[in-house]
Amino acid sequence: MKNIIVGQSGGPTAVINSSVAGVYKKAKELGVERVYGMVYGIEGFLNENIIDLDDYLNNDENYELLKRTPSAFLGSCRYKLPKIEDNKEVYEKIFEILDKYEIDALFYIGGNDSMDTIKMLSDYAKENNKKQVFMGVPKTIDNDLPITDHCPGYGSSAKYIATSLKEVIRDNASFGVVKPTVCIVEIMGRHAGWLAAAAALAKDDTCEGVDAIYLPESKFDLDEFVASVEELAKTKHSIVIAVSEGVKTSDGKFVCELSNEHIAVDAFGHKQLSGCGQTLANIVATRTGLKTRAIEYSTLQRAATHIASLTDINEAEMVGMKAVEEANNGKTGMMVIITRDDSNGYTSSADTYDIHDIANVEKKIPLEWIDEENKQMKEEFIKYAKPLIQGELAPIFKDGLPVHLIRK
Amino acid sequence: MKNIIVGQSGGPTAVINSSVAGVYKKAKELGVERVYGMVYGIEGFLNENIIDLDDYLNNDENYELLKRTPSAFLGSCRYKLPKIEDNKEVYEKIFEILDKYEIDALFYIGGNDSMDTIKMLSDYAKENNKKQVFMGVPKTIDNDLPITDHCPGYGSSAKYIATSLKEVIRDNASFGVVKPTVCIVEIMGRHAGWLAAAAALAKDDTCEGVDAIYLPESKFDLDEFVASVEELAKTKHSIVIAVSEGVKTSDGKFVCELSNEHIAVDAFGHKQLSGCGQTLANIVATRTGLKTRAIEYSTLQRAATHIASLTDINEAEMVGMKAVEEANNGKTGMMVIITRDDSNGYTSSADTYDIHDIANVEKKIPLEWIDEENKQMKEEFIKYAKPLIQGELAPIFKDGLPVHLIRK
CATH class of the missing domain: 3.40.50.460 (Phosphofructokinase domain)
Structure with a gap:
């Protein structure tokens, strides 16, 4: 992959920037030349609002700050792509910009609606023999994406x-x-x-x-x-x-x-x-x-990034890295998922899954985890959720307040 | 002083328990036998709802936990003492309980209304030749107590x-x-x-x-x-x-x-x-x-004790210690105040002041610190407030969450 681009979409989370960090880190490991960021998601991308992440992440201190920065560092959007048959021009424009910047892979960090964007872009690319690959990186505090054990954020x-x-x-x-x-x-x-x-x-x-x-x-x-x-x-x-x-x-x-x-x-x-x-x-x-x-x-x-879960931060970084790794293997139209192994304490790993089974599907809490009578959650839920809040990554304080990384 | 008692009153703060810690620490240094705590302030005290702080603070770990525990560890109240001439019985009852527990000094951690309680109790003691002394310990997130440079919390x-x-x-x-x-x-x-x-x-x-x-x-x-x-x-x-x-x-x-x-x-x-x-x-x-x-x-x-200011925690402990030190010197009817020295960076120290000049007086922000036109605070305010938010005391985490000290 020569150049790649990453965007953030939907409501932000405390760790959405750790996924950007992961995308950048793995891309640089793989020798990607330029890692672009779209400012304000696909909506900003359509206006060519694009930055080069080297301008921000070329030192370890900023990388650490990015992981401790709340909200979408790149800016976000709630822009919903039209159906391909309804508005081909939008898709043509997107690929025109991708070609112009010699971008081979697009990574979109988001929830249900954002995964729909990845689905449509990868479908369009396949139908029109475009070389670019498209990967979804899960993110939502709502935890309602299917297939993945849980969602970063x-x-x-x-x-x-x-x-x-x-x-x-x-x-x-x-x-x-x-x-x-x-x-x-x-x-x-x-x-x-x-x-x-x-x-x-x-x-x-x-x-x-x-x-x-x-x-x-x-x-x-x-x-x-x-x-x-x-x-x-x-x-x-x-x-x-x-x-x-x-x-x-x-x-x-x-x-x-x-x-x-x-x-x-x-x-x-x-x-x-x-x-x-x-x-x-x-x-x-x-x-x-x-x-x-x-x-x-x-x-x-x-x-509230100042009290974020270290497990969550690490997993958000992991799914960003995995997305780049698999895009580099030629995968497209997939979302990264997290799988859990409870056999020897809690461990997790990343895998990929067909985006068509994920986009626009909502995962609810299993009803058998709810103690309706006592209006409490049952032990099954506690076992599920407790590992996800473990660990802390202390903010970097300056003059009494946590420091963030912000766009110029 | 043989025994003493400490109470908390009014709305809690993130560091109100550090003042209890300070009272306990100094009292033990001075050889006080029992340090009692009134549960739910003077209102609970009137029901003899009293605990012995040795049952909680007899080890360093719990002392550290107390400083990291939000809200009033002892419980609080909004009970306003009646005027002495309106209801002598309430005062007689308070001194009866103080005598019963051989309590020589009462410390009340609170804001404007709580300082009124200290004023009336010390006035009653003087008028009726009671030996007990009464000291106010400042506490309010509102920062509106007069004379003191600022208020713990x-x-x-x-x-x-x-x-x-x-x-x-x-x-x-x-x-x-x-x-x-x-x-x-x-x-x-x-x-x-x-x-x-x-x-x-x-x-x-x-x-x-x-x-x-x-x-x-x-x-x-x-x-x-x-x-x-x-x-x-x-x-x-x-x-x-x-x-x-x-x-x-x-x-x-x-x-x-x-x-x-x-x-x-x-x-x-x-x-x-x-x-x-x-x-x-x-x-x-x-x-x-x-x-x-x-x-x-x-x-x-x-x-939000999890993001409390270390400067604030230390000062809350300091005012608690000072109150006990000065009560031991025979002072009564006073509140501890904080004075600031900005001559060589920020330092602060504790002193005492006549409670009659403090109770029921509200300190507002100097109007000249407000930039009315730009709807912002002027540099004078920033200089005043910035030192007060410096430093952190990291929570003690267990299983992903901050641990607190609670009453049995």
Whole structure:
């Protein structure tokens, strides 16, 4: 491969830049001449917004900083490629730019929607006898890509959620003599409850854990919810409940739609959710008179690189490296997947899988991992998730704050 | 001193337990027999809810864990002592319990309202010839106690706010080609803007900083606010604005009251604010059509011990130690204050000050430190706050998460 290009797409994660680092590292090992980065994903690429990563990563210090930098270093987009038959011009333009820069391989770091981009580009290349290869690199805090055991980005969000919940639970338990305080913590995850489930990890030797977890995979009944909080308040002065933003009432409405807030829609037609925790907190306060508070982790749960999981960082780098290795072997139209081996402690390795089986498929939590009665996660989930939050990569501090690597 | 007792009161901080650690350490150095802790502050004390700190702190490992434990290890309260003339019985009961446990000194770690408790107890002791001494130990993320240069707890919250904002700013800047995204971050601080001002610290070599900071000390005009956001959106695709929860419109209404949310009142008659950021985000979205998001730091900004400032931890321990040292010298009715020496880098030391000049007085940000025109903090503030966020005390991790010390 002479030159290659890497892009980032969709919502960022705490470790999405470690995959860029991995792509760069392996490419340089293989003697690739130029490693380009597309600024703002395929949308920026179409405007030839391209940088040469040598300008940033030509020293070890910057490489280490990149791994400690939150959000998409290259910039991201939510641009959805049109169907090939609907708009051939876009595809022609993409290959024109690839040819112009003598790019032999394109790597796209993203989630479900981004894998669709890789699928269509590799399909187009095959149909039109283009030489370029296209590889998907998994990334999503939602952990909802199929086939792969888990997705880079998830472990760090899970670690942030569990760390922060341990602190929130301590804080909420401060006041003992007053009437019970109900804290409702809203966690991201539109359709899959992997992130909200990570709240279960907060329970350990030095923390009593959350009192209940509500996932989009389970049924949610508002009256039952309020009754269950009231029941908890009979014996506990501090109640902390984790709720997925994707929780729906029995008639299929998102809980946040119960309030009168404006619901916006993004480029993929997803509803822009917010306020599910606050909505529930208001309802509980009104109906029971209990003191309530809502906390929404918002983008903090995907941007908190300062408390990222080292396992996650290493795996994000690994999948980036694997993508380049396999592209160099001539593979195309694949996504890198992570496989797990629990036979002797936790180890993981990278493999590749046909992108057609991955794009636009969503993986949800197995229902048998959910303890519906006690509103908690079962041991199977803990065994699955615990290895993913292990280890830390301390930030590099300057003048009291973590240093990042940013584009000029 | 034979025995002493220490209590924690008001909203917790990331380092409030380091002051308990300091009290314990100095007391043991001075040969104090028993160091008691009141569980849930003076309110728990009145129910004789008392523990012996030897049961927890008799080894170095637990002492180190205590300094890394968020929230009030002993539990807290918002109980306000009645005026002496209104309810002598409460005071008689307190001294009865002090006598029963042979307690010679009481230490209360708290903010404005808690210092009022120390004032009244020391006044009562003097008037009634009681031998016990009473010392206040400063603590508040709000940084609004007078006389002392700053308050333990503030530095760590400021460090959390700046660290998190650096991550939020990166995250918000991810998407470049779409229309501008306005992120409004709500920061605590009812009447004093010290915490919101800490948003200014996010600006450094690797971060462009926030676009505007709104403090309760400044005038706030809603139309001007919306116009200023629209102006920013003409040239920037990512806009991040820090707003104090205490921001008021010109007719004296808290911004969050503009929405139709229920406003509750706490035991001290403070309004329980929430939703100022969300209210402004909704208003901007409606009036300008810009994409908005609100982030509320809520209790995260006072509980994030995992990213606490080492300077703050050390000073919190120092003020606890100083209180015991001076009580042992016979002082009473005083609060420990921190004085700063900037002559040769930053150093600080502890002194004591008459509690009558401190209780119920609120210190605001000097208006001359605010750049009203550019909606930023001036260099004077940066010079003041920067030393307070220096250094880190890494959490002790077990199985991927920070370990805490908790009461049995």
